[in-house]
Amino acid sequence: MTKITFYWAPGACSLAPHILLHEIGVDFESVQNEVTKDKVAFASELATLNPKQRLPVLVLNGETITETPAIATAISLLAPERHFMGRTPMDRVRVYEWMNWLSGTLHAHAFGGLLRPHRFSNDPSAIPGIQAKGLENVKNCYGLIEKKLHGVHAVGNIFTVVDPYLFVFYRWGVLEGINMKKEYPAYTALVSHLVERPAVKAAMKAESITSLL
Known part of the structure; x- marks a missing residue:
């Protein structure tokens, strides 16, 4: 067990x-x-x-x-x-490509600067500039996501680990006041499809959160 x-x-x-x-x-x-x-x-x-x-x-x-x-x-x-990591060898490559970029660039670098600017400088006067650049980087990443999506799944036209990870950052964008529906319709379509899955509803219920769509 x-x-x-x-x-x-x-x-x-x-x-x-x-x-x-x-x-x-x-x-x-x-x-x-x-x-x-x-x-x-x-x-x-x-x-x-x-x-x-x-x-x-x-x-x-x-x-x-x-x-x-x-x-x-x-x-x-x-x-x-x-097949959460993809059905084919190339799909698995694409899954890791997505996950590494989302983790290292969108999360740690972009949202890190926006939400945790103190990790980048000990100088209080530098914090506003770090946050502003962080927000710019977040939006740049969202633009890349929007261009890469061509359906309601990120890889191979099936649900993979990438989809719920993208959901996390979509929610964060809404919480930061970004008009995700207007600016990123393809991204919104993926999330709108995702939140209908029973597992997504169960996880959101367990965490007492909403999709923010």
Whole structure:
């Protein structure tokens, strides 16, 4: 029997693997944490599990896994028949291409500058400029996403781990006051299709959040 413990925070990037866990219908222990612009409150054991002090964290049969692309891969391997990493070798390449870019560029670089500017400078006077550049980078990334999407799925015309990860950043854009529906119709179409999935509804209910469409 697979033993799974999942550490997450409402509306954070952990929403993506949270959706995947509901997709495969596996039992797991859920450990909620709090991460907002103004407050970070982790479970006491998280510092030991993940010295990087970041969410999400997945403990799978005693193995601690961090970083969303790695966690998404681990969950996908629990249900290989679902092809969450893509059906073909090239689809899998594209999935990793998407996940690495979303994690490293849109999340860490762009949203990092916008939402966590103190990570980029110890100079308080530099913070407004970092946030402004972060917002510019976020919108540039959204523009690239809009151009890359050609249907209601990001890769191979099937649901993959990329789709719920894109959902996370769509919600964040809405929360930052960006008119996502008007500016990014293809992106909105993907999210509108995604939120009808039972697993997405279940994860949102568990996190007490809405799609923000």
